[in-house]
Amino acid sequence: MSRLLPGDYADRTLARHLARHGNRPSCAGTRRRDELIAEVERAGLTGRGGAGFPTAVKLRALAAAWPVPMVIANGVEGEPASDKDKVLLAVAPHLVLDGAVGAAELTGAREVVMVVHHAVREIVDHAVAERRTAGTDPVPVRVMTAADTFIAGEASAVVHWVERGVAAPTGRPPRLGPRPALVQNVETLAHLALIRRHGAVWFRSAGSPGEPGSMLITMAGAVRRPGVYEIETGTPVGGLIELAGGAAAPLGALLIGGYFGTWAEAAAALPLPFSSAGLAPVGARPGAGVIAVLPRTACGLAETARITRYLARSSAGQCGPCVFGLDAIAAQLERLAGDGACDLTLVHRWLGQVRGACRHPDGTALMVASALRVFGAEADLHARGWCSEARP
Amino acid sequence: MTAPVRLAVDLIACDGRGLCAELLPELITLDDWGYPLLSGRTVPAALRGEASAAVQLCPRLALRLEAGAGAAGSRVRPGAGSTSQAR
Numbered sequence: 001m002s003r004l005l006p007g008d009y010a011d012r013t014l015a016r017h018l019a020r021h022g023n024r025p026s027c028a029g030t031r032r033r034d035e036l037i038a039e040v041e042r043a044g045l046t047g048r049g050g051a052g053f054p055t056a057v058k059l060r061a062l063a064a065a066w067p068v069p070m071v072i073a074n075g076v077e078g079e080p081a082s083d084k085d086k087v088l089l090a091v092a093p094h095l096v097l098d099g100a101v102g103a104a105e106l107t108g109a110r111e112v113v114m115v116v117h118h119a120v121r122e123i124v125d126h127a128v129a130e131r132r133t134a135g136t137d138p139v140p141v142r143v144m145t146a147a148d149t150f151i152a153g154e155a156s157a158v159v160h161w162v163e164r165g166v167a168a169p170t171g172r173p174p175r176l177g178p179r180p181a182l183v184q185n186v187e188t189l190a191h192l193a194l195i196r197r198h199g200a201v202w203f204r205s206a207g208s209p210g211e212p213g214s215m216l217i218t219m220a221g222a223v224r225r226p227g228v229y230e231i232e233t234g235t236p237v238g239g240l241i242e243l244a245g246g247a248a249a250p251l252g253a254l255l256i257g258g259y260f261g262t263w264a265e266a267a268a269a270l271p272l273p274f275s276s277a278g279l280a281p282v283g284a285r286p287g288a289g290v291i292a293v294l295p296r297t298a299c300g301l302a303e304t305a306r307i308t309r310y311l312a313r314s315s316a317g318q319c320g321p322c323v324f325g326l327d328a329i330a331a332q333l334e335r336l337a338g339d340g341a342c343d344l345t346l347v348h349r350w351l352g353q354v355r356g357a358c359r360h361p362d363g364t365a366l367m368v369a370s371a372l373r374v375f376g377a378e379a380d381l382h383a384r385g386w387c388s389e390a391r392p
Numbered sequence: 393m394t395a396p397v398r399l400a401v402d403l404i405a406c407d408g409r410g411l412c413a414e415l416l417p418e419l420i421t422l423d424d425w426g427y428p429l430l431s432g433r434t435v436p437a438a439l440r441g442e443a444s445a446a447v448q449l450c451p452r453l454a455l456r457l458e459a460g461a462g463a464a465g466s467r468v469r470p471g472a473g474s475t476s477q478a479r
Contacts (some may be wrong), residue, residue: 324425
C-alpha cells in the first residue's frame with residue numbers, strides 16, 4: 001500500500017509532488033465546503049493521532065465556529081516508539097501541507113501553523129518556502145518546532161505551545177485567545193488531501209469497511225526490519241510482523257498502540273485484524289499505529305516498569321494525582337520487576353485513582369493494567385525469585 | 393425544581409488542601425495523595441447549600457458546580473447511594 005508514502009522517497013520537492021498528485025483542488029466556497037465535509041464523512045476518515053475521532057465531525061464543528069478558527073497541524077509525535085509522522089513529513093511534506101491548507105479552506109481559517117518535530121523542521125521549512133515562491137496557497141503557513149517532550153503532542157498542549165510557548169495541557173478545549181483551533185494530526189491531513197483529489201469511494205476501497213483507508217504504522221522491537229509502513233486498516237497483526245521482515249526472535253508479547261497502548265500475548269494478537277473492532281478481543285486499539293514486539297526471552301515486567309517510569313517522568317507536573325500517582329505506581333512496578341516484593345492490591349487501587357486535566361494518567365493506567373493481566377504468570381515467577389529473562 | 397448540577401474540579405489548580413472533602417464528605421472523598429475524588433452524581437437538593445459553600449471556600453478556586461445531571465465519564469464512587477434525576 002503506498003498512498004501517502006512514495007516508494008522512492010523523493011516527493012520532497014514541490015515539482016515531484018505535483019508530478020505525482022497534481023495541483024491541489026480548492027476547497028473554498030461555502031456551498032462546496034459543506035459538500036466536501038460530507039464527502040470526508042462518507043470516506044469515514046478518523047484522526048490518525050491516536051484518538052480516532054471522526055474528522056468530518058471536527059471539521060463541521062469548526063466550520064460553524066465564530067470567530068473563524070485557525071488550523072494547527074500536529075506533527076509533534078512525542079511518543080518515543082512512534083516515527084510515522086516524522087517519516088511522512090520527511091518524504092511527503094507537500095501532501096500534509098495540501099491537507100492543512102484544505103482544512104483551512106473547509107473551516108474558514110485564515111492561518112495554518114505547522115508544529116513539527118525538530119528532526120523534520122528544515123524539510124518542512126523548505127517545502128513551505130517553495131509553496132510561497134510558487135504562490136500555491138491562499139492562506140499563510142507558519143512553521144514551529146515542537147517541544148521535545150512526550151506530553152507536547154496532546155491537543156491542548158500543542159495549542160498552549162503555539163500561544164505561549166508552554167507545552168503543557170490546559171484541560172480546556174483547544175483555543176487560541178478567542179479563536180478556536182482545529183488541531184489535526186499530520187497524517188490525517190495527508191489523507192484529507194487525497195480524499196479531496198480522489199473521493200470517498202476511492203478512500204474506502206482500501207482497508208476494513210468499518211474503519212476504512214490506509215494508515216501509517218511504526219514497527220518496533222524484535223522484528224528484522226523495524227520502521228514505518230503504510231498498511232490497509234484491518235491487516236492481520238501477523239501480516240504486519242511479516243511486512244517488517246518477520247520476528248527477529250521467538251515472540252512473547254506485543255505492546256499495541258504505543259506507550260498508552262495495550263499489552264497482548266503475541267499468540268492471541270497475531271490473527272487479529274489491526275483495527276479497533278478487530279483488536280477488541282485483546283482489549284487493544286490501533287492508537288497512533290505503534291506495535292512494539294517483545295521477544296519471549298525478555299521480561300515484560302521490566303519493560304513495563306521502564307515505560308511507566310518514563311511516563312511518570314513525562315507528566316507535565318500540573319495535577320497532583322498524576323505527579324504522585326504515576327510515581328508511586330512506577331516505584332511498585334520497579335519492585336515487581338526486581339525481587340517481586342510489590343503490593344499489587346495497592347497498584348490496582350492507584351490505577352483507579354490516577355487522573356488529571358488530560359489523558360496522560362489514564363493512558364498510563366490502561367497500559368499498566370494490561371501488563372498486569374498479560375504478565376501475571378511472570379509476576380508469580382518474580383515473587384518466587386525467578387525471572388523468565390534469566391531462564392536458560 | 394432547580395436545574396441539576398454536579399461538582400467538577402480543576403486538577404491543575406487543585407493543591408490537595410482537602411477542605412472540600414471535610415465540608416462535603418457525602419460527595420467528596422480524598423485519594424491516597426489528598427486530592428478530591430468527586431461523586432459523579434447530581435448534587436442532591438438537600439446538599440446544594442453545602443456544595444455551594446465548598447465551592448466558595450476552596451482556597452485554590454479549583455472546585456466548581458456545573459450544569460447537568462451526573463454524566464458518563466465522571467467517577468462514581470462505589471457505594472455512593474444513587475439518587476440520579478431523570479432529565
